[in-house]
Amino acid sequence: MLNLINATKLFNPGTPDEKIALINANLNIKPGDFITVIGSNGAGKSTLMNLISGVLKPDIGQVVVEGTEIQSMPEHKRSRWIGRVFQDPMAGTAPTMTIEENLTMAYKRGKPRGLAWGATAAKRKLFREQLSRIGIGLEDRMSAKVGLLSGGERQALSLLMATFTRPQILLLDEHTAALDPARAELITRLTQEIVREMNLTTLMVTHNMEQAIRLGNRLIMMDQGRIILDIPEERKSSLTVSQLLGEFERISGHQLSDDRIVLG
């Protein structure tokens, strides 16, 4: 359903600071795939996500969604298909606006916005139901400003906002990395539940090796702008963390260096 074909992205091309963020990356995401992505710092994981979401445009190569090339389509138009949660809990919500206002904006993802009243009673009822699903009491604070929520609560809200309208693809870029272990666990559990229940096609960057193996049906490994390994479900289910790290060293010739790495 989503294909990345020979995608290459350079930063500061032609200058002494030239950086190859992604080189000749090919990825074929099938409907229902839940792919975890691991790799060293600067491997190009975020760049891969940004090429899909349209934050960045590839220098060469195509991004194809269901047969349509979208590499030159602006970010805001692609959001019709794509739901996203960022690493920074501050990034996914508007802090001076209320929970219900944030949900109203998420509800309109990819739809035209007119002059109709935003948070109607019908929508608020829907939001209340959705909020109670994540079970952290946000349904009773719908008119509170999001800036008052903790990082974990904001990330849970971001996750709900990104998913409750059923995006074709869900992109999660280290969305638990900025949280303490207990909150990270909560968000991981929620992610798993939501993805399974809604059968969302998901790409999730994580620095937690155990999680990368436990979650999802595919695992890809990146290093220095390349996708160096794509592990299918059959092999993934029997993989251990030390095997995974060994595999990385064997292919890349060096140890996996991730300053946020969690082995599990």
Next chain:
Amino acid sequence: MIDSIYGAIALGLLYALMALGVYMTFRILNFPDLTVDGSFATGGGIAAVMITHGYHPALATLAAFAGGILAGMCTGLLHTKGKVNGLLAGILMMIALHSINLRIMGKPNVSIVNVDTLISPIVKPVGLFILVAGIGVLIVKLLLDVFLHTDTGLALRATGDNERMIRSFGANTDRTKILGVSLSNGLVAVSGALIAQQGGFADVTMGVGMIVIGLASVIIGEAIFGARSVFFATLAVVLGSIIYRIVVALALRVELLKASDLKLVTALIVIVALVVPYVRRVLKQRSVARKRSAELLSTAMPGKGGRS
């Protein structure tokens, strides 16, 4: 004394529309738009010229609104599509508008005395003026409140709050910015049109310093009345504009100040309002840090372990 305060309230109401425009850009869009100095005079100029040519003052005021929207649209396009820095885009438009305003007016000053204006039927008892102008401003304020709660209005607010987030939900933030700056300058131009009708003339220099006055009104209003929600924030802006005019009227009665000192005083109000919260925050942080350090030392607590 009382008369001058009533007069100040009346003026404050007319300027409140300008302050609402400044609130839209500075607070909602988080975009310091300096077009205001130019578009205020554009509004005054368009209204004055049309009224002297015999057009209905309501139509003239509506045309001023359109003129302001157009001016704001240019600034918005410059900033979003032309990638010109926001402050610079506003300054460029402000300068360009000075020439355009002279073209519109044909001369630096257009007088509209002894003709019917929107203001002339209600000008007599100042109480009536305040009532009618107050209702008018309230209607505009409420319309703005409603707009800011529509889907488009929410996207506009989110653009100023977290641009990356609202883009990930499919809003074209270039468009929301242009819309916001246009609407803001439309309000500013209407305010200019009303001030011209109230004063009996339009002058190319009538907008000089407007941006700072607008900002002062926003800041005074927020400081006194708070800004818990959009509804209260816009109310605070209107009241801030009135209080600003009352302060000015009182300051002028004190013989120490001359009318020409006003801009300095206004600038000082804004400077104080910007600097005080910052200083207060720094001082508070410092005292909290000291207290916590002292606590930690006295209990000789071992450092909390970092994350893995």
